[in-house]
Amino acid sequence: MKNRLRVLRAEKDWTQAQLAEIVGVSRQAIIAVENGKYDPALPLAFKLARAFGKTVEEVFIWEADSLQER
Amino acid sequence: MSDLDPAMSGRNSLQPTGALLGILCVAMAIDVGAGWLLGRPGFGSRVRIILALLPIPANLLLVTVIVRRIRQLDEFLQHVHLEAIAIGFLLTVLAVSVYEDLQKAHVVGSLKIGILWIFMAAFYGIGYFIAARHYR
Numbered sequence: 324m325k326n327r328l329r330v331l332r333a334e335k336d337w338t339q340a341q342l343a344e345i346v347g348v349s350r351q352a353i354i355a356v357e358n359g360k361y362d363p364a365l366p367l368a369f370k371l372a373r374a375f376g377k378t379v380e381e382v383f384i385w386e387a388d389s390l391q392e393r
Numbered sequence: 394m395s396d397l398d399p400a401m402s403g404r405n406s407l408q409p410t411g412a413l414l415g416i417l418c419v420a421m422a423i424d425v426g427a428g429w430l431l432g433r434p435g436f437g438s439r440v441r442i443i444l445a446l447l448p449i450p451a452n453l454l455l456v457t458v459i460v461r462r463i464r465q466l467d468e469f470l471q472h473v474h475l476e477a478i479a480i481g482f483l484l485t486v487l488a489v490s491v492y493e494d495l496q497k498a499h500v501v502g503s504l505k506i507g508i509l510w511i512f513m514a515a516f517y518g519i520g521y522f523i524a525a526r527h528y529r
Binding site: 347348349351352354355356358360361363367 | 468
């Protein structure tokens with residue numbers, strides 16, 4: 324699964340630490356999600372999307388093939 | 394910046410707090426004290442059983458506090474710690490198994506239970522390093 328977290332965060336001019344504080348997770352979690360190393364569970368995905376005023380589908384892009392890339 | 398609740402997951406670190414360290418120190422002191430008393434003669438069998446079971450409450454409290462702390466972590470850190478624990482557990486099983494074989498080969502002496510804790514802590518540390526690095 325790919326995501327637009329880095330781009331959206333840059334648009335808002337937020338640091339990873341700021342975004343982490345907004346959604347209530349660690350900075351490591353934001354780094355892992357941004358780098359595509361970790362796919363968040365639905366509650367965190369919704370919180371991240373809401374933080375940017377977007378839907379989950381606008382932030383996270385499901386690509387079946389990306390599972391095989393790991 | 395947002396209407397979202399920032400306090401979703403509480404603490405996002407397993408770094409020991411003063412309370413946790415305090416309970417750990419008390420538990421260790423009771424462990425060591427009970428062990429020391431059990432090594433001395435002059436106690437009846439009932440007292441020895443009580444002494445042997447004495448460390449249980451403090452250690453159960455320690456387990457409870459650690460589990461609570463893990464539950465306060467965010468989902469990602471829980472994931473990392475779960476992997477670390479799995480790696481640590483499996484490496485400990487492997488190490489004990491190898492040690493047992495070395496014992497049968499008369500290369501090493503009997504394994505002390507206290508050493509197992511050191512094995513587990515060391516392998517948990519290795520597991521955490523591997524898991525944290527994987528998701529970096």
